[in-house]
Amino acid sequence: MLLIEEITSIEGRLSEDKGMVMPFVCTAGGRSFYAKGSNTLAVGLINELVCAHLARAFGLPVPDFEVLRMDELLKDVVSPDWAFDLQYEYLFGSASVVPCEKITLSDVGIFAPELRRDLIVFDAWVRNEDRSLTELDGNPNLLVTLPGKELMVIDHNLAFDDGFNEVDFRQMHVFAGVLKELPVQLPEQADYAVRFDAALIILDEVFDLIPAEWLESLPDPDGYLKKISQRLGNYKQDCFWGLLS
Structure with missing residues (x-):
């Protein structure tokens, strides 16, 4: 409901x-x-x-x-x-999460490497390139609570991107460096696959929560939801894990 x-x-x-x-x-x-x-x-x-x-x-x-x-x-x-x-x-x-601030490069190392890896794996899964941060520029769409310095993940409106660029994703993602620190190898791939499977259990229920007004604004709402479902099955292909290796 x-x-x-x-x-x-x-x-x-x-x-x-x-x-x-x-x-x-x-x-x-x-x-x-x-x-x-x-x-x-x-x-x-x-x-x-x-x-x-x-x-x-x-x-x-x-x-x-x-x-x-x-x-x-x-x-x-x-x-x-x-x-x-x-x-x-x-x-x-x-x-609203207050007080908080936007993450900076100096904040990156304060978060557990496992959490950082979880986020870049998730963003690869949903094809979200909109979490970039380098010394030159970027908007990672992450908040840091104060004073506890806890991470909050926001903004997924650009997910499931048809123009998702794998090279840019690996180079620009705010947590890209963690893949050298904690590689996603076969045991980790298996663990993440279990987590993806568990998350996908709710997908049909989530689709039912989408307001009809939003769906009716799309030229092909059924086609778009089908595309999301197909994209979320990408972890069953070797090329997905190649992006994270």
């Missing part, structure tokens, strides 16, 4: 330097969320919901997340400049 929180207010939105889609800051169910609507497009919202569930099932630390509903009356009182990005009734909301 899909549980949906009603948005009671929208306080603002993040600046572009904190996220290209500039999520909205809103309140729902008495909690603060960063919400994405039509500014992310339907395919991005579907990716967010599917990957958030899979990431949690896989064992990654992700903020609480919800499907949020925005009443038409609320749309009438927010800034007209936001109207184009708030066309959908349903939004994807990621619960």
Whole structure:
């Protein structure tokens, strides 16, 4: 059953330097969320919901997340400049994690190598190239809680990418260096395959949670969900593990 929180207010939105889609800051169910609507497009919202569930099932630390509903009356009182990005009734909301900061290169080594490897393996699985960070540039879409310095994984709207570049992924991923420290060899491949299998048990249930509004915005919703399912079976092929070797 899909549980949906009603948005009671929208306080603002993040600046572009904190996220290209500039999520909205809103309140729902008495909690603060960063919400994405039509500014992310339907395919991005579907990716967010599917990957958030899979990431949690896989064992990654992700903020609480919800499907949020925005009443038409609320749309009438927010800034007209936001109207184009708030066309959908349903939004994807990621619960606010405060206080926190964006990860930097100096933070990378504080996280357990097993966690770092888990994340790059997961991103390879869902074909998410949007977690890059080098000395020159990048946006890894990772938060670090304060003062505890715990990792929080966010932003999967660009997952299942048809243009996924394996070379760039290996060179630019924020945790790419861990594959030298902790290689993904045959025993690890077997362990990860078990975790993928376990996460995929919930996939059909997650598909049922996708708001009809998002699916109806796609030219071929059934085809897109089929593509996701096929992509998530990639770990059964040797070429997938070659990307991580």
